[in-house]
Amino acid sequence: MHTFKRAALGAAAMIVVTPAAATDVEQDELAAVRAEIRAMRQAYEARIAELEGKLERLETRSEQPPAAVAEPAAAAGAPAAQRRRVYGNEFNPSIGVILNGRFSAFSESDSEIAGFGTGEEGERGREGLAVDESELNVAASVDDKFYGSMTAAIVREEGEDKVELEAAYFQTLGGAGLPTGLSLKAGRAFWTLGYLNEHHSHADDFADRPLPNRVFLDNTYNDDGVEFSYVLPTALYSEIGGGLFRGDDLPFGETGGSGPEAWSLFGRLGGDIGFNQSWRIGAYVLSGEAAGRVTNEGDVSFSGDTDLYVADLRYTWAPTGNARNQELTLQGEFFRRDEDGSYDVGAGPVRFDDAVNGGYVQAVYKFRPQWRVGARYSRLQAPEVPAGLVGSALDGGGHDPEAYALMLDWTHSEFSRVRLQYNREELSDGLQDDQFILQYIMSLGAHGAHKY
Template sequence: MRPRGLNTGQVGAGTLFNPEISVILDGVFYWDDEDGDIPTPAGFGGGHHHHGHGHDHAHGELDQGFNLRETEIVFAAAIDNYLDAVVTLAIEGDSGIEVEEAYAVTRALPAGFQMKFGKFLSDVGYINKQHPHDWDFVDRPLMNELLFGDHGLQEKGVQVSWVPATPFYTRLGVEVLQGETSGVANYVGSGRHEIVGYAEGTGGTPDRLRWRTNYGLDDVDGPRLFTGFAKFAPDLGYEHALQVGVFGGYARSFQDVETHSSGRVEAWDGDGWFAGTDWVYRYDAGRSYGHGDWRLQAEYMYRRLSLDYFEGVPGEVGSTTSPEFQNRETRKNDGLYIQAVYGFAPRWSAGLRYDVVGLTNNDGYDSFDESHRYSANVTFTATEFSRFRLQVNHGRYEEDDDHGHGDFTQVMLQYNLSLGAHGAHSF
């Protein structure tokens, strides 16, 4: 590693921590015709062996009416001549603060190498590494939300990437991650030892406790998730730009537990892998404020989980009784989205997106049809610091309660405001 600019004078403590700071506000007015009761598409509710509408998070935890969705506070600075650092804090409405990203990245490794370490959004695919204010639509594509989880693939670990000296842009990378992402590397961990319920007792005192003691789930130390990606961008001149990517990952542990009021426990333990491809094309018309520009984007991803299924009723406190092995099951799911955005006037753009999940759709016991969602929006970008968007979604989801398909319509009006420093967007 070579230090950068050592002959330009000593970097004093007064400039070492002088970060660029930005605050990004994201508000949404939301309405749907199902009174907020939009189910999770069949086959994507975790694979639990019960029927029902699943979890009501299909629209990103939005309530009917006004929402302050996510406020991001971003700190970015050079630590020294060797490292840059970024910390992103996310305030989810008024519920609390989460460290969304906190990582350092090297500045001057030789031969085109770079290392990132800390907590970060993975570079697999295209949209996963983007924050909500970078999206061309109000909501995340279904593929990313349902196959990775509500926050995408966001992990603690290390990434090593390489940009070799080739005639066209090439970037190769691998990531070694802790393995906690709900969709591909869910890990129960210490949750196996939590109190899950009380047996009915006399005099208001429970006779015994049901305890998560030895569910048959293995202790698996991290790192548990390993990913790789490759991105290629041929030189098409000034007006046109194309990037093609492939990616994949292997989770050496995937665990899940479902408890029931009767005391019955279901548990799954195994491993899994995923693979996909992403395509992005951009056309720059050379006119002012995005007029005439095109952006086309598409991704596909396949996920496969191989799991041992256990079922039973744990004993009393201190018991080592485990749910008994029932069978081995394989969950197979996939999804894709295609979207296009066109700048039809200075500062104005219109977008269309098609989502489909479940082209392959088996939860280990049942097979389901695919679910579809269609989206259209109009966006006004007043400046690079303020944006307003109206979006309409219409979905047709396969339901896992033998009711066939359920149709719904969503309307969202969004404002997105950026205060302070505003970094350049990546391709």
């Protein structure tokens, strides 16, 4: 009996203890799983917090770029096509080389522009195989306040290779402490005067520049001086500016003084039309004193007041909404030169007070990502020469010089371009020059994006 009771009590105890023991084991396992999940959650939260902190630092750095990638104040508010980063280098200078060469064939040996004196850069160039103007450019942010650039051109003149300083300037950045939208540039640069003058020739849509740029500016006005520009806080891109210059470059020539002998003013407006169109218009004036401006290889010199007025218009349209695939560009500039002084053609000074006009229009169509075709027409108005200049190099016989150009170019990448161009120039009465040009442009090293 006692044995039976003890067995019964033991069985009852096992029934009671076993579930309790099982419950403790399960609780231990659950606690272990919960602890593992908690540890994993803490590890992941720590990793996520670390990544979020890194992302925040990168976003802050992107929103507030260092001086090495800061854009000039003048870039703010520009049309979408113009809001491209121009300066993308670190404090280490970007160094680039532009190789520019061509083969040219002309039907006429004479290329004088009747009624106008031209500088050496404004001439049509050499026939046959030739290395054209090649460039060496060094550029970098100086610090958080200034950007600097220098461009040297290697050219052949009179059978000799020469190095010419095209540009050497500094420009303020957004951190320079100037009011928002205000920028200052000083040194030697391609100053703001119409559309083409701000650009290096290798960035042009054609192998040569239009007649007005060749005659009035000897291709490009890059005098020594200082220029300011201010982008207004308006809905449209609105920019005003001006400059003071030494006055040693055409249309003025060597003044012999300490300057400044010339000044400029300009204003521009631009904007976007939808997502695939943009436009810009501008008006400019450049005024100064010429003292013995020599043209036509020293045969003609001018002394007196020179005022040059320019208006430009540029319109771009990407039919597919993607300018990399297709793009149509319409562009034009109008020039008016007003001079009051005297010309010396070897027989003594002759009084001259007259204004002449010139201009060009062009259209360029990118019909495939790597292929473009373009057409351009440029014209000059013949000056009315006084009796003392009849028969001189400035007597064009009333003929208005004009030129037609057709081009087709292939751009394999942003670093290489090959262009075929045909020109028909009627620079003198009864003289028609048919020109064929095959040009290559190769870019080595770093090179900033060109302006709109």
